[in-house]
Every structure is written in C-alpha cells, then in structure tokens.
Amino acid sequence: MIELDQVVKQFAEHRAVDSISLKVEPGEIFGFLGPNGAGKTTSIRMVTGILPPSSGKVLIQGLDIQKHPIECKRKMGYIPDRPYVYEKLKGWEFLEFMMLLYDCQGPTAETIAETYLERFKMDFARDRLIEDYSHGMKQKLVIVASLLHDPDILVIDEPMVGLDPRGAKTLKEVFVELTEAGKTIFLSTHTMSVAEELCHRISIINHGKILATGNMGELKKRGSTDDSLEGIFLKITEEELQEAALSQNDSKE
Amino acid sequence: MQLSQLLARNRLIGFRNSSDSKNKLQLLVFVVFSIMVIGAIHGGTNALLNKLDSLTSYDRYSTVLNLASEWISVGDLIKERLFSMVMLAIFFMLLFSNLISSLGHIFLSQDTELLLASPRPSFHIFRARFIESTLSSSWMSLFFFLPVIFAYTQNYQVQFYRFLPFFLALLPFLIIPSCIGCIVSLLVARYFPIRQTRKIFQFVSVLFITLVVLLVRMLQPEKLFSIRDFTEIQTFIENLQVPFFQYIPSTWLSEVAIALLLRNPVEARTPALILFSTALILVFFSLILGKFLFYQTWCRTREMSSAPVLQRPSTSLRDHFKWLSPTVQSIYSKDTILFARNPELWSQIFLIFAMVGLYLYNIHLMRLDKVSLYSHSISRFIAYMNTAFVGFITTSVSMRFLFPALSLEGRAFWILKTAPFHISKLLTYKFWFYIPWILIVGNAMTLLANYILDVPWYLYLINGINITCICITNSMLAICFGAIYPNYKAENINKIFMSFGGTFYMVASLAFMFLFLMCQSYPGILIYRANVRNQDPVTWQIVLAVGWVLIGFLIMAAFLYFPYKWAVRAVNNAEAEQ
Numbered sequence: 130m131i132e133l134d135q136v137v138k139q140f141a142e143h144r145a146v147d148s149i150s151l152k153v154e155p156g157e158i159f160g161f162l163g164p165n166g167a168g169k170t171t172s173i174r175m176v177t178g179i180l181p182p183s184s185g186k187v188l189i190q191g192l193d194i195q196k197h198p199i200e201c202k203r204k205m206g207y208i209p210d211r212p213y214v215y216e217k218l219k220g221w222e223f224l225e226f227m228m229l230l231y232d233c234q235g236p237t238a239e240t241i242a243e244t245y246l247e248r249f250k251m252d253f254a255r256d257r258l259i260e261d262y263s264h265g266m267k268q269k270l271v272i273v274a275s276l277l278h279d280p281d282i283l284v285i286d287e288p289m290v291g292l293d294p295r296g297a298k299t300l301k302e303v304f305v306e307l308t309e310a311g312k313t314i315f316l317s318t319h320t321m322s323v324a325e326e327l328c329h330r331i332s333i334i335n336h337g338k339i340l341a342t343g344n345m346g347e348l349k350k351r352g353s354t355d356d357s358l359e360g361i362f363l364k365i366t367e368e369e370l371q372e373a374a375l376s377q378n379d380s381k382e
Numbered sequence: 383m384q385l386s387q388l389l390a391r392n393r394l395i396g397f398r399n400s401s402d403s404k405n406k407l408q409l410l411v412f413v414v415f416s417i418m419v420i421g422a423i424h425g426g427t428n429a430l431l432n433k434l435d436s437l438t439s440y441d442r443y444s445t446v447l448n449l450a451s452e453w454i455s456v457g458d459l460i461k462e463r464l465f466s467m468v469m470l471a472i473f474f475m476l477l478f479s480n481l482i483s484s485l486g487h488i489f490l491s492q493d494t495e496l497l498l499a500s501p502r503p504s505f506h507i508f509r510a511r512f513i514e515s516t517l518s519s520s521w522m523s524l525f526f527f528l529p530v531i532f533a534y535t536q537n538y539q540v541q542f543y544r545f546l547p548f549f550l551a552l553l554p555f556l557i558i559p560s561c562i563g564c565i566v567s568l569l570v571a572r573y574f575p576i577r578q579t580r581k582i583f584q585f586v587s588v589l590f591i592t593l594v595v596l597l598v599r600m601l602q603p604e605k606l607f608s609i610r611d612f613t614e615i616q617t618f619i620e621n622l623q624v625p626f627f628q629y630i631p632s633t634w635l636s637e638v639a640i641a642l643l644l645r646n647p648v649e650a651r652t653p654a655l656i657l658f659s660t661a662l663i664l665v666f667f668s669l670i671l672g673k674f675l676f677y678q679t680w681c682r683t684r685e686m687s688s689a690p691v692l693q694r695p696s697t698s699l700r701d702h703f704k705w706l707s708p709t710v711q712s713i714y715s716k717d718t719i720l721f722a723r724n725p726e727l728w729s730q731i732f733l734i735f736a737m738v739g740l741y742l743y744n745i746h747l748m749r750l751d752k753v754s755l756y757s758h759s760i761s762r763f764i765a766y767m768n769t770a771f772v773g774f775i776t777t778s779v780s781m782r783f784l785f786p787a788l789s790l791e792g793r794a795f796w797i798l799k800t801a802p803f804h805i806s807k808l809l810t811y812k813f814w815f816y817i818p819w820i821l822i823v824g825n826a827m828t829l830l831a832n833y834i835l836d837v838p839w840y841l842y843l844i845n846g847i848n849i850t851c852i853c854i855t856n857s858m859l860a861i862c863f864g865a866i867y868p869n870y871k872a873e874n875i876n877k878i879f880m881s882f883g884g885t886f887y888m889v890a891s892l893a894f895m896f897l898f899l900m901c902q903s904y905p906g907i908l909i910y911r912a913n914v915r916n917q918d919p920v921t922w923q924i925v926l927a928v929g930w931v932l933i934g935f936l937i938m939a940a941f942l943y944f945p946y947k948w949a950v951r952a953v954n955n956a957e958a959e960q
Contacts, residue, residue, distance in 0.1 A: 179498045180681050202501040213492045217396030226392055229383050230500045258399055
C-alpha cells in the first residue's frame with residue numbers, strides 16, 4: 130500500500146507538488162495523469178524515496194519512507210521514464226548487478242529474470258552489450274530488472290514509451306497478473322488509452338495539485354461528461370486553467 | 383557485496399566488454415605511448431640525477447666543504463630540492479583534479495538516481511563515490527610520479543624493499559587532497575547550483591594553474607644549477623636547505639622519502655605519522671559531512687541545476703555575422719554563444735596566454751649578445767627554428783579548440799545532419815570560424831620573437847609565410863581528424879582530445895611541420911648567405927630552391943587534401959545520434 134499525506138515539494142520559489150494526499154491499495158493499479166510539468170515525476174520521485182518531501186509524509190506499507198528508507202525500498206520496484214543503464218554491460222550482467230544491488234541473487238531471481246526476458250522477447254539479447262540496444266529494449270530490460278526482487282509495489286514513470294505493440298501488450302498482461310497477486314502498481318502516463326484500460330483508479334494532477342481522483346465512473350461524474358478519459362482530462366485541466374485565470378484577474382482588481 | 387565493490391565490478395566488466403579489435407588497437411597505442419612517456423621521464427630523471435652526482439666531487443667543490451662544518455653534498459641538496467618541487471607540483475595537480483572530479487563523481491554521476499532508488503543507504507553511495515573519485519584522480523599523477531621515484535631509488539642504490547614504507551606513506555598523500563576536494567565539493571554544492579559551480583571550478587583551476595606555472599618560471603629554477611648566480615656559495619647552500627612550505631603534505635612525503643633514501647629510515651617516522659594522522663582526521667570529517675550532507679545536497683542539485691551564476695552573453699552577437707549566409711550565420715552565432723557560455727572552453731585561453739608569455743620570456747632570457755661572437759648566426763637559426771616551436775604551440779591550441787569542434791555538437795549533431803545544407807561544408811565553416819584566431823596567435827608570437835631576436839627583414843618574411851602555412855594546415859588537420867575520430871558522447875572536452883584521434887592528429891601535424899620546414903630551409907640558407915656573407919646564389923641553386931619550395935607546398939596540399947577527403951566521408955557517414 131502507498132499513502133501520501135499532505136505531501137509538498139518546494140523548489141526554491143516554485144511549488145512543484147502542492148499538498149497532495151492519496152492512497153493506493155494492494156491489488157490496485159493507480160494512474161497518475163497530468164500535462165507536462167504538472168508534478169507527476171516529482172511525486173513519483175518522492176514515492177520512491179529519491180527526493181524527500183518538503184513537508185508531509187509518504188508511507189509505504191505503513192512505513193514512513195523518510196524514516197525507514199531501506200525497508201521501504203526493498204518492497205519497491207521502480208521504472209524511471211528515462212532509465213540510466215550501464216551501456217558497457219551486457220543485458221544479463223546488468224540484471225546480475227541489479228540482483229546484487231537489491232541483495233536478491235540466487236535461483237529465484239534468476240528464474241524471474243529468465244521468465245520475464247522470455248516474455249518480453251528479450252532472451253536473444255541477454256548477452257549483447259546494452260549500448261547496442263534500442264530505446265524500447267532498454268526499457269524492457271529495466272522493467273525486468275525492477276521485478277527481480279519480487280516487489281510488493283511497482284512505481285512506473287511512463288511505462289509504454291518506446292515499447293513496440295507486442296511489448297506494450299505483454300506489459301499490460303504483467304500488470305494485471307501482478308495486481309491479481311496482490312501487488313500495488315502506481316504509474317504515471319500521458320497515454321490515456323493505457324490509463325483507461327488498465328487503471329482501477331486515476332488521479333488528474335496539474336500545477337502540483339490533484340484536481341480529481343476516482344474510477345472512470347467517478348471521473349465522468351466530476352467532469353460532468355460521458356466522454357472518454359481524454360475528454361474528461363481535457364475538460365478538467367481546462368476548467369483549472371480558467372479558474373486560475375479568474376483568480377489572477379480577481380487579485381489584480 | 384559492498385556498493386563500492388559492486389560499482390568497481392561494473393567498471394571492470396565494462397572495460398572487458400569494450401575490448402573489441404578497434405579498442406584493442408587503441409589500447410595498444412595507448413600502452414606503447416605510456417611506456418614511452420614513462421621511459422622518457424625515468425631516463426630524463428636518471429640522467430639529471432647522474433649529472434648532479436658530479437657536483438659532489440671533493441676536488442671541484444672544496445670551497446663548499448671548507449665553508450660547511452660537516453660534509454655537505456651540493457648535488458644531494460639539489461636532488462632533495464628537486465624532489466620537493468616534484469612533490470609540490472604533484473600535490474597541486476592532485477588537489478585540482480580532486481576538486482573537479484569529486485564534484486563530478488559525487489553529484490553528477492548519471493547512475494545516482496538508480497542507486498538511490500535501491501535499498502542501499504545514501505551514505506554507502508557517498509562512500510563509493512568518494513573512493514571512485516580518489517582513484518580516478520590519483521592514477522594519472524602516479525603515472526608521472528612513479529618513474530621519478532624509481533629513478534631516485536636507482537640513483538641512491540637503495541634496495542627496493544627498504545623503500546616500501548614510502549609507498550605506504552603515499553596512501554595518505556593521495557587521500558588528503560581527495561578529502562579536501564570532497565569537503566569543498568559538499569560545502570560548495572550545498573550553496574551554489576552544481577553545474578555552474580563545476581564550470582566556475584574549472585575556470586578558477588585553469589587560472590590558478592596558469593598563475594602557478596608563470597610564478598615557477600619567473601622564479602627561474604634553472605638558477606638551482608647555476609652557482610655563479612649567487613654571490614656567496616654559502617647563500618646558495620642555505621637557499622637549498624630551506625624547505626618551500628613546512629605545513630604541506632608534499633613536504634612531509636619528501637621528508638619520508640629523503641629519510642629513506644639518504645638518512646636514517648627511523649627519521650621517516652615523524653613525517654609519516656603527521657601524514658597518516660592528517661589523512662585520518664580529514665577522512666573522518668569527509669565521512670561525517672558526507673553522512674549528513676550528501677543526500678540533502680544531491681537533492682538540492684536536482685532543484686537548482688538551471689539557475690545561472692555566470693553572466694550569459696547577449697544574443698546580439700548574432701548581428702556580427704549578418705553579412706554571412708543564413709546557414710553560416712546560425713552556426714557561427716550558436717558556436718560563439720556556446721563558447722562564451724562554457725567556461726570549460728574559454729578558460730583555456732588563459733593557458734594559451736601563459737604559454738605565449740613563457741615562450742617569449744624564455745627567448746628574452748637567452749641574452750644572445752652574451753653568448754658568443756656568432757650570436758647573430760645563432761639568433762637567425764633560433765628565429766628560423768622558432769617557427770617550428772610556434773607551430774607546435776598552435777598545434778596544441780588547435781588540439782584544444784579545433785579538434786573537438788565537431789564532437790562538441792554532441793547529441794545535437796542530428797540537427798545539423800538533417801538541416802538543408804551539405805554536411806561536408808560544416809568542416810569549412812568550422813575552419814573559417816577558428817582560423818583567424820590561430821593565425822593571430824601564430825603570427826603575433828613569430829613577430830614578437832623575431833623582434834626580440836632582432837632578425838633581418840627577410841627572416842620576418844620567411845617566418846611569416848611559413849607560420850601562416852603551418853597554421854592553415856594544422857588547423858585544417860585538427861578539424862579533419864576531429865571529424866574522422868569524433869566523440870559525440872563525451873561528457874567533457876578533455877575526453878575528446880585526449881584520445882587516439884587526438885594523438886594521431888598530433889603525430890600528423892608534427893610530421894607535416896618537419897617535412898614542410900625541411901623543404902623551406904634551403905631557400906632560407908641561400909638568402910642568409912646572400913645577405914650576410916655576400917654569396918649570391920648561382921642559377922642551379924635558385925632552381926633547386928624553387929623546387930624545394932614547390933615540394934613544400936605540394937606536401938602542404940597533400941596534408942590538406944587527403945585528410946579533408948577522409949573527413950568529408952566520415953561526416954557524411956556519421957550517425958546522427960539523439
């Protein structure tokens with residue numbers, strides 16, 4: 130379970146995340162939607178413990194990640210939007226490195242690695258240098274690496290970028306299987322169709338604030354429309370822009 | 383497994399994986415080059431020490447012995463002083479490389495985010511970075527330093543095992559600058575935007591090194607070998623016995639070495655103890671600071687990376703290129719703005735000024751009027767050879783600025799590749815952008831040296847033509863070799879020119895200068911004979927001279943044409959990485 134309680138992130142003059150609170154239950158895929166610069170990646174970095182919140186709490190399975198970073202990180206797998214991989218390592222060597230980094234080396238992790246490499250049709254590239262991989266291949270390798278220690282929680286920033294249709298389909302299947310096994314998935318994306326198809330609940334964020342949270346039915350109600358998620362998203366973010374413009378005019382007057 | 387071990391393992395595997403046939407060839411060239419450099423340093427030091435041994439002779443320096451109450455060997459004193467000087471230089475080199483490298487390793491490593499997301503304490507990440515930084519900034523200094531050490535042990539005929547404690551004392555000597563670099567980086571990065579700070583550090587380091595080099599030269603260390611410059615021999619000896627600085631690690635390490643080489647090894651204990659205790663205290667402070675500041679400061683570097691500290695140049699620079707075609711205008715204005723905003727590049731100008739200043743100062747110090755009756759002939763010879771030396775300096779300048787010109791397009795090279803102009807023209811655009819500056823440096827140095835040496839008009843002319851040809855060819859070679867051996871992924875400029883391609887360019891450029899000046903020397907000799915000895919050249923000599931000049935220009939044409947052709951092919955085939 131992931132819980133954010135009044136989380137704020139202040140960068141000098143700029144408030145990137147403004148008092149957001151949410152809860153993601155086990156067995157749930159939670160989508161985080163928002164335009165560019167809305168605060169999605171900053172929120173994800175706080176959830177994974179890469180950045181500390183300026184105020185508020187991030188709880189992972191009930192533990193405060195700032196107070197118990199190691200325990201929390203052991204339970205989590207993270208797939209960044211632009212993953213850094215050691216280009217001079219081969220695919221399997223990178224996976225071995227990740228096993229050692231997460232202290233999960235052994236037959237279980239190796240079986241997980243082999244299984245997912247095969248599912249993502251990456252087994253042919255396991256002994257190739259990563260510098261020869263395409264962007265999509267690197268993305269698949271990082272996905273496999275994030276699953277090696279069998280995490281309870283998976284945090285993903287833009288999961289489908291660079292993936293081919295087959296890879297994207299496999300990833301969706303993996304997400305569903307993981308949630309059926311009681312894992313928690315927290316993902317941010319720009320791809321509305323992915324969010325609509327996969328997520329049990331969705332939060333729409335803009336200018337660091339959560340504008341709406343709920344399942345598709347609740348979001349439709351909030352947006353007062355029967356449109357697709359894309360329509361709801363555009364309507365809600367548009368409304369927020371208009372409100373911001375109005376409040377700016379009021380303050381000038 | 384410890385994180386530092388894990389990261390070291392990655393590096394080793396990465397190194398093994400990248401050893402394909404092309405890299406093996408480059409490695410071989412690097413190893414051969416390194417062996418040659420080590421051999422040269424070792425041989426040079428050995429020869430110098432042997433020469434100094436002659437100064438200990440009782441017969442020649444009996445005055446010294448009379449003045450001193452005990453046996454004082456002047457040669458040994460000079461050797462000690464030289465050793466201290468080498469140590470001092472190494473210490474400053476270590477300090478500067480550690481300042482730059484610790485900022486890079488601790489705060490700018492790309493894998494830090496991956497490591498921070500893993501269940502490893504942030505303190506372990508800091509510790510691993512600290513070790514990486516120490517190792518990466520120390521090995522180069524050791525590379526230059528060890529041959530000197532071996533030469534000293536051979537000269538003093540000290541058994542190697544007796545000198546082993548020195549290597550133990552070397553450890554804190556390497557750790558101390560690393561700790562200082564680490565502490566300064568942690569504190570500076572906490573209060574300033576890291577990327578800008580790194581640039582400021584690079585600029586200040588280059589400026590400081592320039593000043594140190596100038597200072598050392600102005601102190602005229604050659605006077606160490608010139609007893610005649612001292613009015614009293616006792617002053618000379620006293621001067622040698624006073625240490626440079628007492629409270630500096632290089633002095634402590636020198637004392638350890640000298641005690642092991644010359645005196646009772648027990649005397650090495652005190653300076654060694656000081657070295658170890660200083661290192662321990664600094665390591666303790668570094669780790670404590672790292673424990674409390676690293677994670678917070680790293681987070682802060684993510685927040686402030688875009689805030690500018692250095693003044694950005696005005697974009698009105700573009701107006702200066704309005705007379706050019708829009709394509710050239712856009713490339714030149716971009717290059718000018720990027721150059722001005724990158725202190726890593728423009729700070730090198732200070733080094734060039736220092737080089738030029740040193741060179742002219744050295745020529746001035748020759749005081750040829752006091753050398754001999756043949757001073758005028760020597761000054762003419764030196765003025766002619768000066769072209770080669772100036773050519774060498776312009777080659778170094780081209781290596782720094784022109785060789786990386788194409789690689790510096792970096793990952794944005796695809797923009798130029800997809801732009802509507804023939805990409806091969808980029809080579810000539812870059813050439814014309816830089817050549818005026820190279821010509822100014824080359825011709826100004828030649829003119830000033832000619833003026834100092836008071837050479838006749840014809841040497842002004844010959845040297846002027848020669849240096850212009852050399853500057854043009856070397857600049858074009860630099861652009862072409864930079865295009866043939868590009869490195870679009872390099873994180874800093876040093877990685878671009880300190881490469882196989884950079885070495886190859888240097889060799890090609892020196893070969894050209896040698897061949898070209900050889901061809902141009904015969905006409906010079908004829909003009910000299912005609913002017914000084916009144917020996918007018920006969921017809922066949924004139925024909926031969928014209929022939930040599932033509933051969934020289936043919937060689938120049940070949941050095942311009944073939945590398946250009948290869949470079950055009952390389953640029954056309956270059957992958958537009960993103």
